Amino acid sequence: MIARENQENIFELQSLSEDERESLSSFTGLVRSVEKLIAAVYEGERMKHLEKIAFHTDITADRLVLIIQSLMKIRKSVMAGVGVKEAIAA
Numbered sequence: 076m077i078a079r080e081n082q083e084n085i086f087e088l089q090s091l092s093e094d095e096r097e098s099l100s101s102f103t104g105l106v107r108s109v110e111k112l113i114a115a116v117y118e119g120e121r122m123k124h125l126e127k128i129a130f131h132t133d134i135t136a137d138r139l140v141l142i143i144q145s146l147m148k149i150r151k152s153v154m155a156g157v158g159v160k161e162a163i164a165a
Contacts (some may be wrong), residue, residue, distance in 0.1 A: 109146075 091099065116122055129135075 114127070
């Protein structure tokens with residue numbers, strides 16, 4: 076049970092710690108890098124080149140699957156935070 080006097084502040088957001096700010100900055104940079112990678116792949120003929128390039132690199136389908144699975148876990152965490160943010164805004 077929540078004390079009535081604390082109900083007004085239940086959804087008050089605390090400022091980010093230094094570690095949290097560093098994580099946010101790092102995460103934002105990584106997302107931008109992934110966006111640039113995706114944009115570059117779809118640029119011109121590059122998507123067609125991937126079949127040939129894949130033969131000459133250590134990038135494998137399994138490695139991409141692991142990356143995608145990790146991104147899905149990150150997405151799940153972000154979506155939980157977005158849900159809280161939307162609930163507060165409602």
